[in-house]
Amino acid sequence: MTTSDNENTPPRISINLDDIKGHEGDSSPGGGTPKSSTGWDGKLRLEKKLELVNPEALSDPEYSDEEQVLSGETIEADEDLLDDYPLDTEEIDCVHARVSSVPLLRLERFTAVARLCLRQNTITEIEGFSCLAATLKELDLYDNLIAHIRGLDDLTNLTSLDLSFNKIKHIKKVNHLTNLTDIYFVQNKIGKIENLEGLTKLRNLELAANRIREIENLETLTGLEELWLGKNKITQISNIDSLQNLKILSIQSNRIRGITGLDNLPHLEELYISHNALTSLSGLEKVMGLRVLDVSNNQITSIKGLKHLEDLEEVWASYNQIGDIAEIEEELKERKKLNTVYFEGNPLQLRNPTLYRNKVRLTLPQVMQIDATFVRVS
Secondary structure, eight states: OOOOSSOOOOOOEEOOGGGEESTTOOOSTTTSOOEETTEEOSOOEEOSOOEESOTHHHHOTTOOOGGGOOOOOOOOOOTTTTTTSOTTOSEEEOOSSOOOOSGGGOGGGOSOOOEEEOOSSOOOSOOSOGGGTTTOOEEEOOSSOOOSOOSOTTOTTOSEEEOOSSOOOSOOSOTTOTTOSEEEOOSSOOOOOOSOTTOTTOOEEEOOSSOOOOOOSOTTOTTOOEEEOOSSOOOOOOSOTTOTTOOEEEOOSSOOOSOOSOTTOTTOOEEEOOSSOOOOOTTOTTOTTOOEEEOOSSOOOOOTTOTTOTTOOEEEOOSSOOOOHHHHHHHHTTOTTOOEEEOTTSHHHHSOHHHHHHHHHHHOTTOSEETTEEOOOO
C-alpha cells in the first residue's frame, strides 16, 4: 500500500471465510444463517471482530490506496433488454431498468403488444411507439422525465395512458385518442385542465398533485365516472354539471370553504373532500345516492345535513370540531346501511377518550367499525 496526494480512500475491511458462521448449512439456533423457502438469502452472520487492513487511513487525511482503485465504467443503453420476450408477446414490463431511449428498445420487432409498462426510467421523450399502433392499448410511462406530450399521434387504439410523476406543464395532443377510458396525470406541473375535448369514452381522469386552480373544460367528458383532483389549489367545486355519470369525486387537500356544485350529479356515490376549510356539511341536500363521505381534517362543527342520505355506508369525519353525540344519533341512527364511522380527533373523542368508542357504539348499533377498531362482525 502506498501513500499519495490523491483524494481519500475509505478504509477497507478484511473478512476471513473462517469467520462466517452458518454458510455450510449450520442450523443450530443462533448459529445458522436465515434461509427463505428458496434457500440462501444472502445474510451472513459475522461473529469475530473485523480486522482493518489499512488502519493508517483513519489518521492520515491524505491517504490513498491506489492499488484498489477501479477504472470507471459507462453503462450504455441496453439494446438487448427485451430479447427474452417472445416476438408475439402481448405484454412488456420494463420497470426501473435505466431506459432513456425508447427507440433503442427496438419495439418494431414485436407484433402483438397490447400493454407496455416503462415505469421508473429516465425517458425524456415520448417516441418510438408508432410501430405498436395497431395493437397497443395501455401505455404506462409513470415516473420518468417527460416534459412535453407528443409522439402519440398514431396510438389511436390506446384505452389507458399513464403520464404520472413526470414534468408536464400543459395537457396537449391527447384529444385525438378517442378510445381512452383512463388517463393519469398525477404529480406533474399542470396548471390548467384543457385540451380534453372529444374524449367521450373517458371514465377516469386523474389530475391529483398538480397546480390547478379551477375546475374547467370538462363539458364534453360526458362518460366520466371518476374525477381525482386532490392536492391542487382549487377554491370552489364548479363546472361539473355536465358530468352526469360521475360516481367518484376526490378533491382532497385543496382550498375549498364550502360544498357546492353537486346538485346535478344524480349518480355521485363517493365524495372525498378532506383537508380543506369546510365548516359545515351544507350542500349535500340533493346528493341522494352518496355511499362514502370523507370530510376529515376540516373545521366542521356539526354533522347536520346527513339525515336524508339513506344509502350512506361510510362517514369519515376525524379531526374536526364535532362534539355533540346527540346530534350524531339524530343524523345517523336511522342509516341502516352505515357500517363505518370515523370521529377520532374531535372534541367528542378528546373530552373522554376512554368512554368515547362505547358511546358511539351504543348510539349507532348498526356500525361495525369505529375509527380503526372493529366493534361488530357482520
